């Protein structure tokens with residue numbers, strides 16, 4: 024039913040107003056390495072800042088939800 028090879032897209036443009044990153048992730052006290060845009064309806068999304076550990080742990084589920092992401096360091100997008 025779902026294509027498990029789908030990955031969150033690293034190509035979401037981030038406006039200058041959104042470019043500030045918090046010191047802590049939404050998932051734990053580690054600094055965030057990825058901002059994930061999770062669609063909750065056709066008109067709304069929830070933005071989450073995740074650490075690398077929790078991003079990797081939830082990667083498959085985020086992809087299934089159609090989440091997109093923006094990496095703090097684009098070199099990390101190769102995970």
Ligand SMILES: [Zn+2]
Nearest residue numbers: 050051074077
């Ligand atoms: Zn975390």
